[in-house]
Amino acid sequence: MQTTKRITLLDIAADAGVSRATVSLVMRESPLVAAETRERVLLSAERLGYVYDRVAASLRSQRSASVGLVVTSVGNPFFAEITTGVESVLSETGRLAILGQHSESLATQERLLNQLLEYRVDGVILTAVAGTPASAIERLTRNGVNVVLCTRRVPGAAASYVGSDNEAGARAAAGHLLDHGVATVAFVGGVDGSPRRERARGLTAGLVGRGFDPSLLVSIPSPPTREGGYAATVDLLRTATLPVGIQAYNDIVAFGVAAAVRDAGLVVGHDVALIGFDDIQASRFEQPPLTTVDSDAAGIGARAAELFMRPPDERGEHVELMSPARLVVRSSCGCGDDSPAKGG
Structure with missing residues (x-):
């Protein structure tokens, strides 16, 4: 041969x-x-x-010029946009992003982080599994890995954080749902973790600010998927008084919500005022186009990479960067429609 x-x-x-x-x-x-x-x-x-021969160079320098990027799901376009933002910064310095997904499994996340340590990555940008202990982050930093947490906090972890202003975005969404005269307000989807808690606080604050009894808010957690949003909405519609205002945990969950509404013989934007979160590209092509909160995913990724790129003597200072969250009004909330769920 x-x-x-x-x-x-x-x-x-x-x-x-x-x-x-x-x-x-x-x-x-x-x-x-x-x-x-x-x-x-x-x-x-x-x-x-x-x-x-980058392997040989890494052995000599004890550095790999690579960064681990660990996210919840590569199937969610939100994380694809974060990845684009990370790459836009890392590519300028010749660094390689190694992508992994944990699918909300602590065991999978542990395996991925162990493998990244074995490959001697220079850093990890991590959307942590809900319930990740601070000790998992400490193990990385103890081995000289620069860690930046992205979109989900880890309580007690000594690491910088980049995310969106979830509370402000959900607060704006709550006011907009009430503008549509809904009889029921529901928060659908998502697992327990800092993004869901922050969005729930913002949603509650927005309702209270408008004189709405927060105890009437219906909260239905679910996996942050189309299937999760669909199943949660089927349960909600069995007892909810129409018209219903739904704040979905993210746009993917909102797509499942919309499908459940249609299958129930109801109309999105008429019987149900629907708002998503993230403003992924597909949201504007939904029918009707999805009203949502723009969380600036690509910007979050770019800022996370920029934090990683800080000089070593600055990395001991843990910082928090928040992207503004902006309500993007389209049709799924009922705007432009002469329905019971109508508003500005």
């Missing part, structure tokens, strides 16, 4: 007519090499098909 010889620095040196040390300096982007020499070495490397 024919084997292909791996191109080495010595091969490039011979082709370019320089020393191996000079080639090494060029590959490490040292400013000590003259521009003409650098160009000649790079042209030789390209002509010979040289591939940088």
